[in-house]
Amino acid sequence: EPEVTQTPSHQVTQMGQEVILRCVPISNHLYFYWYRQILGQKVEFLVSFYNNEISEKSEIFDDQFSVERPDGSNFTLKIRSTKLEDSAMYFCASSVVSETQYFGPGTRLLVL
Amino acid sequence: AQSVSQHNHHVILSEAASLELGCNYSYGGTVNLFWYVQYPGQHLQLLLKYFSGDPLVKGIKGFEAEFIKSKFSFNLRKPSVQWSDTAEYFCAARGNQGGKLIFGQGTELSVKP
Structure with missing residues (x-):
């Protein structure tokens, strides 16, 4: 069964550094999402992406964040200058139009 | 405002006990509802969904x-329930045209063998 994959599984970085989280969505899916879960808190929506552009973003998704689909398979989330409060589990998801979203295993980001 | 709330943060049951996890939502318009499960060390997996009908x-x-x-x-x-049901359970909602999921806080279920 096709799955969403994410790399790396864990990332430790220093405050102020840039990080890129990578996702490979399911191949025939057209909608891509990033969510995050800060330890002990809800899973929160960050951004959705369709047809090579952002379709919706939350207030969390400020200028420090960007997303890109650099090729036909990868979907990336970049955090330009990480802050301590960016420490979280970041989940990528993909879906076919308005169908179920399928989630990847997540990347645990720790900002020191 | 759109929101989802789950009543229980942590539920502990013995094997063979019955389970009910509460989920309430606040959402304008037609809503799609989901339950996802996250087993220890694994990713969110869809348990079930409601779009319309029964x-x-x-x-x-x-x-x-x-x-x-x-x-x-x-x-x-x-x-x-079985011991293998030990996991975290998330209720989520979204509009019926697709788009972002709104998640509840999650309920951690621990099943004692």
Whole structure:
């Protein structure tokens, strides 16, 4: 069964550094999402992406964040200058139009 | 405002006990509802979903949920839990045109063998 994959599984970085989280969505899916879960808190929506552009973003998704689909398979989330409060589990998801979203295993980001 | 709330943060049951996890939502318009499960060390997996039709939906591994529109609820049930059901369970909602999921806080279920 096709799955969403994410790399790396864990990332430790220093405050102020840039990080890129990578996702490979399911191949025939057209909608891509990033969510995050800060330890002990809800899973929160960050951004959705369709047809090579952002379709919706939350207030969390400020200028420090960007997303890109650099090729036909990868979907990336970049955090330009990480802050301590960016420490979280970041989940990528993909879906076919308005169908179920399928989630990847997540990347645990720790900002020191 | 759109929101999803789950009543229980941590539920502890013995094997063979019945399970009901509460979920209430606040959402304008037609809503799609989901239950996801996250087993230890694994990713979020879909247990079941409700889009329309029969309000009692059956999912994988013997789980079911009932959509009660008048109560804005979508509670998850299982008649007899197993140790392997130990996991975190998330209720989520979105509009019926797709788009972002709004998640509840999650309920951690621990099943004692």
